[in-house]
Amino acid sequence: MKKLLITGASGHLGLNLALYAQRQGYDVIGWTNRQPLAKAPFAVDQFDLTDTQHLREKLEVTAPDLVIHTAALANLEACDKNPELAYQLNAEVPGLLAWQLKRMGVPLLHISTDAVFDGTKGDYSETDMPNPINTYAHSKLMGEDNVSTEYKEALIARVVFFGWTLNGKRSLAEFFYNRLKAEETANGFTDMIFTPLYVEHLASLLLEALEKELHGTYHFFGNQEVSKYAFGVSLAREFGFDESLVSPISVMDSELTTQRSLNLSMNSEKLRTALGHEMPGIVEGLKALHLAEDMGLRERILSFGSN
Numbered sequence: 618m619k620k621l622l623i624t625g626a627s628g629h630l631g632l633n634l635a636l637y638a639q640r641q642g643y644d645v646i647g648w649t650n651r652q653p654l655a656k657a658p659f660a661v662d663q664f665d666l667t668d669t670q671h672l673r674e675k676l677e678v679t680a681p682d683l684v685i686h687t688a689a690l691a692n693l694e695a696c697d698k699n700p701e702l703a704y705q706l707n708a709e710v711p712g713l714l715a716w717q718l719k720r721m722g723v724p725l726l727h728i729s730t731d732a733v734f735d736g737t738k739g740d741y742s743e744t745d746m747p748n749p750i751n752t753y754a755h756s757k758l759m760g761e762d763n764v765s766t767e768y769k770e771a772l773i774a775r776v777v778f779f780g781w782t783l784n785g786k787r788s789l790a791e792f793f794y795n796r797l798k799a800e801e802t803a804n805g806f807t808d809m810i811f812t813p814l815y816v817e818h819l820a821s822l823l824l825e826a827l828e829k830e831l832h833g834t835y836h837f838f839g840n841q842e843v844s845k846y847a848f849g850v851s852l853a854r855e856f857g858f859d860e861s862l863v864s865p866i867s868v869m870d871s872e873l874t875t876q877r878s879l880n881l882s883m884n885s886e887k888l889r890t891a892l893g894h895e896m897p898g899i900v901e902g903l904k905a906l907h908l909a910e911d912m913g914l915r916e917r918i919l920s921f922g923s924n
């Protein structure tokens with residue numbers, strides 16, 4: 618059984634990935650920071666990755682066969698408020714991890730973001746030039762650069778995703794789900810385009826790519842671009858909520874303070890060719906999100922947050 622270390626195992630991606638990987642037969646070890654995840658069904662270790670001496674020692678002691686690094690300061694406003702922490706966690710820590718894992722001969726999959734692009738063009742492929750427009754995006758791009766400098770065989774996955782999370786409100790899907798279920802209106806941006814995957818579909822693709830020993834930078838996105846407004850409407854349809862409660866607005870009229878890239882439609886042709894199959898789309902993803910709720914995953918994930 619392969620020992621898979623997942624950093625950020627209490628996060629939106631990390632937790633879903635850890636649960637999924639365990640079901641696929643991996644021996645999962647999850648690292649978290651503030652969340653003890655006491656009820657999680659996999660081994661958990663809790664410490665701050667910016668304590669770099671501790672990080673080095675923990676890597677040696679854990680001796681993983683594979684590492685997926687999802688931990689980050691992923692809130693855009695939090696990055697603006699604390700740029701020092703953003704650069705430390707999103708840029709320096711990935712470089713350190715990469716440096717040490719290369720020496721240990723352990724494969725690394727580093728998670729990055731569509732937000733490295735400025736969103737003026739859309740249909741971004743790996744050959745397009747990144748142009749980050751906020752602290753989060755800039756720190757994540759520096760993280761990519763540090764990983765590829767220290768460990769050129771590492772796999773860097775740019776992603777965007779939706780699913781169920783520990784606090785029940787981290788993801789865009791949960792924003793629409795919570796409001797529409799309560800029969801409240803939910804604003805959806807008509808001018809922000811993205812290409813998301815359901816998080817368990819993403820988890821499956823990440824493990825597949827890791828097993829295929831892909832390296833370098835790849836785009837891991839769905840096969841369909843959609844505005845955040847259209848995403849809300851599709852979610853309402855899937856769950857049988859009143860879709861007229863989703864209100865079309867412009868991001869320019871929102872209260873968000875950090876500047877965001879608008880057209881982040883992404884091209885995953887390189888990954889499609891490498892894996893030899895199509896990526897799932899929005900309708901498939903929302904169906905899987907709904908099925909996961911029916912199967913109790915939403916409640917199960919929420920229960921890990923209460924101790």
Ligand SMILES: NC(=O)c1ccc[n+]([C@@H]2O[C@H](COP(=O)([O-])OP(=O)(O)OC[C@H]3O[C@@H](n4cnc5c(N)ncnc54)[C@H](OP(=O)(O)O)[C@@H]3O)[C@@H](O)[C@H]2O)c1
Pocket residue numbers: 624625626627628629630631648649650651652653664665666667686687688689690691692706728729730731732757776777778779787
């Ligand atoms: N959400 C998206 O749609 C999206 C889009 C594009 C890219 N990404 C990328 O995907 C990855 C996962 O994002 P996410 O949305 O799952 O993030 P998230 O839900 O905000 O979770 C962040 C994780 O990082 C951990 N963490 C934060 N500070 C830490 C520290 N100092 N030391 C150790 N661990 C720390 C957190 O631990 P605690 O909670 O225990 O403190 C948590 O497990 C990130 O690399 C992000 O940049 C996300």
